[in-house]
Amino acid sequence: MSDGIQEFGALLRRFRTDRLLTMEGLAQASGVSVRGIGDLERGRRAAPQRRTVAALAAGLRLDEEQRRRLLAAARAGRSESAAPVSVRTFPRGIDDFVGRRYELAALADAATGLAAVPGTAAGGPRPTVVAVSAPPGMGKTALALRAARVLAEHFPDGQMVMDLRGMDEDPPSATDIMLSVLKEFHVADTEIAEAGAAGRAALYQGLLGDRRCLLVFDNARDESQIAPLLPRRGRGMCVVTSRKVLTGLQDVHRMSLGVLSAEEAFAFLGGMIGEERARREAAALGEVALRCGYLPLALRIAGSWLATRTGWSVRRLADRLAVDKRWLDVLVAGDRRVSAAFDLSYRRLTPDAARLFRRLSVVPGPDADAACAAHLLGRDPSSAEGVLGELVEAGLLDVVGDRFRLHDLLRLYAHNRLEAVEGEAGAERVRAGLSRRLPDTTTAAGRWFAASGGVPASACIDVC
Structure with a gap:
């Protein structure tokens, strides 16, 4: 732990106790959470950004000299910290991602628009939540993984992708997901144990409220699973994907995915089988894309078939898909199956x-x-x-x-x-x-x- 962070925490505690304020009192006056103040005073998190220092100074009613000292301690803490407190946990994305430029642009606008919202002493801005819904096989997870990478720079405190396994018979509960997030952020086991099951949600909300994170909740089962996981305050962003529309969620931006365009589907297949082969059998490849309904999952399976069966002509697959009405049960690539x-x-x-x-x-x-x-x-x-x-x-x-x-x-x-x-x-x-x-x-x-x-x-x- 750096001396700079310790100095900031000690200085913050001295100013607070001099004014006979409890952590709860300072939290109410500044809009910074009790947990955030506690972490700063104990040196368990990096020194805060300037806007947080300004909120604390306003809550403490510091004079100009005291405010300057607090800002200087924060700057020293940030410069001396070996690395920012940040978590980055998301799996490898899909390299041959195609299309969705409008959806990615909308997500980027949400992220950058959030960055421009100034904090307030009355509790700060509310996180942005985007709910992405689509039928099975439409590429929700692929979009979420691409968005996590595209938007990562806007969320320096962490980017996490969590699979909620909504289609499982026994998906993880909101409490289980909260526990995994707390552990990823290195919250001490003793602190989690002291909070108990009843206090875990408050611990989770306090943690995320003080950080600028991107959370991707993939494959949500329903509103009861996802609603407790959405941060109530802060400058973070959540992207929720689900087969369901999740109409019960309030105050969220909604995004519905459709199929790819004919051009995007052709480019998707061409990227999998090679541009030369795609040009040589362009008409047949267009028919394969059409028979796949331009559905990303079906396209990926068909493309995998062609990529691994170099002896097949594209026409052979197109003709088979045209006559075999049960091809959904036949066309399989690894563990991928459209019918499944x-x-x-x-x-x-x-x-x-x-x-x-x-x-x-x-x-x-x-x-x-x-x-x-x-x-x-x-x-x-x-x-x-x-x-x-x-x-x-x-x-x-x-x-x-x-x-x-x-x-x-x-x-x-x-x-x-x-x-x-x-x-x-x-x-x-x-x-x-x-x-x-x-x-x-x-x-x-x-x-x-x-x-x-x-x-x-x-x-x-x-x-x-």
């Missing part, structure tokens, strides 16, 4: 939501409304809207105005689930029942099912 990503969300649906999800795959068009959903469920439109809402919240349906749309690959997955659960005969009965409801579109529906076999329906007419 969808399975995790599907298995958490209520029985009604799972049934509606499956049956929406027979709709002969790109989207459906509540009346169509009600017919598929055999319920009234009001009940159907509630079930549709569950699918939207789970990230399995997109909302376009008053209509609901399945991504092309989710439609294919839902169609496979329909035949697996209700059988081909059952699927045909659902299809026939919908056709009877829509007699004018029976021909169009038959043409679509015969032509596509359940594959992308983006060119179909709107019938429900």
Whole structure:
């Protein structure tokens, strides 16, 4: 521990006790947390930045000479400190990241905008929270890891990425995550033990409130898991990713990810298989991207296939994807499987939501409304809207105005689930029942099912 930091802590304690102030009293007067003041006085953290010193001086009502002495001690502490108190824990990112420039720009604007907000003696600014939601396979984690690196320079006190394992049967609790953060910041075990389970949240909030950190909470299960982890004050930033929309979170910026553009998808595949091969078979590679629905996970798996099967032509894969409607269960790269990503969300649906999800795959068009959903469920439109809402919240349906749309690959997955659960005969009965409801579109529906076999329906007419 440097002499400079010790001097600052001793000087701060002397000024505080001379004014007969407790740590709580100084915290209330300055806006600096009790824990932050305690850490400074005991020399357990580096000397603070100028704005924190100014807040403490204002709370202590120091005269000009005393203020100068406190600032000088802080400068000495910062210069003598061997290294700033900082934590950097995030895994290796994805080197072939493509696209998302608008999303990254929005996150950068949030970070730099936060940096321009001046602190206040009444408690300081509130952290910025960005909630990123998207269906499975859309690249939420890849975006989070890229953002952690792009934004790192704005958060000198630490950058952390924590996997909340929201799709696990037994994901970590908020208390478990808090404990891991406290340990990463080298909070003493004795202090954690003294705080106990009840005081751990206060310890966690105090720690982050005094630091400028970027926290990425990846794969959040629901609001109850993530809400206690969000800092209530300070100059930090949190990025939360989830398959769910997390509508229960308040005061957050929301970001919804869509598929890549056709150009981005082509560039993504080209980067994996080599530019020369991509140029040579550009038309076939474009078809592969289309069959993958421009979904990042599907593109990565298809690209891995082509990269490791140099004897395959791109046309061979494109033709296979065009005729094999069950390719979601076949196309695998290592431990990556598109259908497995969808399975995790599907298995958490209520029985009604799972049934509606499956049956929406027979709709002969790109989207459906509540009346169509009600017919598929055999319920009234009001009940159907509630079930549709569950699918939207789970990230399995997109909302376009008053209509609901399945991504092309989710439609294919839902169609496979329909035949697996209700059988081909059952699927045909659902299809026939919908056709009877829509007699004018029976021909169009038959043409679509015969032509596509359940594959992308983006060119179909709107019938429900």
